[in-house]
Amino acid sequence: MKERIEKLLEEIENLSTKGNFKEKITLVAVTKTFDVDTILEAYRCGLRIFGENKVQEAISKIDAMKDYKDIQWHLIGHLQSNKVKKCKVFSLIHSIDSIKLLEEFLKFEDSERPDLLIQINSSAEESKSGIPLENVYDFFDKVLELELNKKIKIRGLMTIGPLTEDKKEIRIAFKKTRKFYEDLQYKYNLTFDILSMGMSSDYRIAIEEGSNMIRIGSLIFGERKYV
Numbered sequence: 464m465k466e467r468i469e470k471l472l473e474e475i476e477n478l479s480t481k482g483n484f485k486e487k488i489t490l491v492a493v494t495k496t497f498d499v500d501t502i503l504e505a506y507r508c509g510l511r512i513f514g515e516n517k518v519q520e521a522i523s524k525i526d527a528m529k530d531y532k533d534i535q536w537h538l539i540g541h542l543q544s545n546k547v548k549k550c551k552v553f554s555l556i557h558s559i560d561s562i563k564l565l566e567e568f569l570k571f572e573d574s575e576r577p578d579l580l581i582q583i584n585s586s587a588e589e590s591k592s593g594i595p596l597e598n599v600y601d602f603f604d605k606v607l608e609l610e611l612n613k614k615i616k617i618r619g620l621m622t623i624g625p626l627t628e629d630k631k632e633i634r635i636a637f638k639k640t641r642k643f644y645e646d647l648q649y650k651y652n653l654t655f656d657i658l659s660m661g662m663s664s665d666y667r668i669a670i671e672e673g674s675n676m677i678r679i680g681s682l683i684f685g686e687r688k689y690v
């Protein structure tokens with residue numbers, strides 16, 4: 464694992480320093496389906512940010528690893544509003560895609576509320592969650608109108624690239640997301656600092672198109688047996 468991580472970090476460094484955006488890239492190690500021992504191995508290799516896609520699975524791992532206080536846990540999978548109140552264990556949630564979810568986060572104490580990313584569906588695949596591109600401005604109109612951004616820290620956007628071998632199509636989806644990332648800040652006078660895009664199969668393209676946070680599972684931990 465150590466070798467795989469070192470190779471990945473080196474590649475990330477190369478891509479980000481040579482590319483057009485020169486963003487500093489944050490690596491989220493996606494630990495869904497992997498057990499605590501495997502996560503500990505990654506921790507010993509120096510990784511400190513772990514991403515899980517299910518609230519319940521995350522909570523049991525977080526509890527088992529509660530002595531490792533310098534770990535940041537991210538939720539990257541779809542979130543149901545009835546699970547929101549369990550989410551104070553996360554430092555960042557990547558998958559916010561409704562006003563209803565945002566409103567649930569208003570109920571938190573300010574100090575316990577995680578930071579949030581808005582997930583957008585940049586590939587228009589019906590099976591994907593995330594806000595469809597044509598609704599993104601309506602969504603942010605509503606966020607500003609309800610002043611949800613006053614209390615809730617929206618740090619930026621997340622997207623999942625299209626499920627295809629076609630690199631051009633993947634690039635287009637990431638380019639569109641980067642454009643929203645910039646245009647939304649300008650139009651609404653917001654300050655974002657996180658653009659979460661890129662997984663094991665497409666992180667290179669994502670970094671070339673201006674991602675600054677990539678979510679990598681199988682490249683670090685090997686193939687998952689189930690999803």
Ligand SMILES: *Cc1c(COP(=O)(O)O)cnc(C)c1O
Pocket residue numbers: 493495516539540623661662663664678679680681682
């Ligand atoms: C599983 C998952 C990843 C990581 O996928 P890999 O292909 O294993 O790198 C990234 N983002 C999300 C939202 C995921 O669910």
